[in-house]
Amino acid sequence: MDVITNVLADRSPVLASVAIILVTVFIASRLFDRESLSHLPLVGAEFGDAEKRRKAYITNSLDFYKKGYELYKSKPFRITSLDGDVIVLPRHLMEEVRQLPDECIDIHKAFDVMNEQKHLGMGDTRRTKFLVHIVQHDLTRGLVRVNPRLSAETNRAVHSELPPCDDWTPAVVYSTLLRIVAIVSGALFIGEELCRSEEYIQASIGYTLDFIGAVENLKKWHRRWRWFGRYFTPEVDKLFSDRKKAHNFLRPIIEQRRAAMKAGREMPDDALQWMLNSVDKFGLTDADLAETQLGMSLAAIHTTTLTLTLIIYDLVIRPDVVNELREEIRTVTAAHNGVMTTQALFEMKLLDSVMKESQRVNPGSTVRFQRFVAKPVTLSDGTYLPAGYMIETAHGLTVSDPELFPNPEEFDAHRFQNLRNGTAEDKLNYKNKEQYQFVTMTKDFMSFGYGRHSCPGRYFAAQEIKLIIARLLLDFDMKMPDGLTERYANLSQGANAFPDPTKEVLFRRVKNT
Structure with a gap:
């Protein structure tokens, strides 16, 4: 014990110096963090x-975003979210920001932050790129071919x-x-x-x-x-259990396919x-393949179901719109020999308009285009984006802005149909004018994201939604x-809004169908 005491005594000046340096670095880093965003107003x-x-x-x-949008519509501002300070960018900067390279604004790191991937074991960029490849190369290109099976x-x-x-x-x-x-998604x-x-x-x-x-x-x-709370969050344990069950279900199927x-x-x-x-x-394994299936x-399942539920809630109180849609669906389908082909679905422009209007009045999340700033950048208007922060834009407030969409509080079933028609x-x-389609993304309408990393499955989602709504109506x-x-x-x-999942609607089979 005396030896240890003597050693510590001999080295105490060094240890003290190290402690001072560490404390100084910590304080400096904290000051730098505050300084790095001090140029942006804090809501x-x-x-x-x-x-x-x-x-x-x-x-x-939501009140924070509304206040920031009203006060700083053409300027960036910051908000302290559950993941720390985030930079909220105005609409007019989105075209410039979306063109920044991935090494500057990183969507994969943003997903890690938003979805707690390091705690949930899902942050494998290779699998993400594999999934995007399958959706873009096989799914989207094959929609015309597989549509009869989806319809059936x-x-x-x-x-x-x-x-x-x-x-x-x-x-x-x-x-x-x-x-x-x-079931319908699973068929494909x-x-x-x-x-089934x-x-x-x-x-x-x-x-x-x-x-x-979770x-x-x-x-x-x-x-x-x-990292600690993960062990006191039952949903996390259940998620890992679900994953194990799904792997056990998929493993023999994959082996049978290989054979x-x-x-x-x-x-x-x-x-x-x-x-x-x-x-x-x-270079992926069968375990990676099973994870990619999950x-x-x-x-596909969660967002499509939420979108469909919102559309039904919007339509059930508007029987006049339902009648118009039903007439359009019957007329278009008849012109295609009674088959809901991909072309027939494209021609259902009122249905497409209703779907997009439902997205507009029910934006789901107030924010879109979440990215992680991996390298600092200064934008053309002088806005400085320091590394280590998340950026986003207030999409939900943009689509309800009367300067962009007249009478935004009104659900106008024909809004986007009329815009497409001029x-x-x-x-x-x-x-x-085709930019007013349901699947199209612009800086003014980001329900499917914006830029090169926008939702690759939106064409499949649109086709599936149209098939389900058309069959129901x-x-x-x-x-x-x-x-x-x-x-x-x-x-x-928080910043999200979603349909009440407990509500009932009354259904009755249409006579002579």
Whole structure:
């Protein structure tokens, strides 16, 4: 003990110097962090320090964004979110920012931050690139070819998941659509037979819902303590359990496919097979392939179901719009020999307009275009983006801005149809009117993102949504439960708003269908 004491005594000046240096570096880094964003106005400063602002964000985030948008519409501002300070960029800078290289603004690192991937074990860039390749190269290019199968599976799933509905029958919209979307998507992801398996349906739905729950509940912990909070978040354990079950389900299927390929048999035309055909080129394992299948389900099922639920909530209180849509669907389908071809779906322009208008009035998240600044950059207007911060834009407020969209509080089913036709006041003045389509992204409408990393599956999502809505409207009448006339209100959580998943709508089979 004396030896140790003597050594420490001898080295105490050195240790003290090291301690002073460490403290100085820590304080300097904290000061630098504050200085690096000091040029940007801070919304929510009245709530106090960073931790108080972070907690206030949970319940006041939408108010923060609204205040910032109104005060600094043409300038960047900052907000303290659950993940620290973020820079909110104005609309006019988005064209410039989207062209910045990936090494400057990094979407993969942004996903890591937003989805807590280091705690949930999902941050593999190789698998992400593999999934994007499959969607862009195989799925989108093959939509015309696979559309008959999608249409047939939609018809079967809608009628199998809704009750008989010979008279007015209640159905919980979200949970019913969740199963329909899982089955229809699964028909293309894993094949028509397996997609109807209850094991597959529960695995794909459970994984999606538990992932959302895990992220939401981890975010409640301060970011410095999420590594610890992960062990006290039951949804995280459930997510890992779901993943294990899904891998166990997929492993023998993958092995059977590989054996069939070696035997020279004719292989299915689905996403699992497309992945098997390309997985070796990406240097991935069968475990990676199974994880990519889960990622595809996660990306497709949740957002598509939310979009569909919102559309149904918007339509059920507007029987006049339903009648117009039904007439359009019947007329277009008749012109294509009774088949909902890809071209027929494209020609359903009122339906496309309704879908986009529903996105506009129900933007889901206030923010879009989340990116991580990997290298500092100065924009053309002098805005400095320091490395280490997230950037985003207030998309939800842009699509409700009366300077861009007249009467934004009104649900106008014909808004985007008229803009495409050139028969409405156009404040955006797009030279190509097809930019008002549901799948198109602009700096003024970012529901599917913006730039080169926009949602690669949006064409598939649009086709699937149209098929499901068209089948529902052709085969079923719908109305609100007795005594209810107002649209179901969306639920809010932080900067996000989503449809109430517990609400029922009454369905009745259309006669002579």
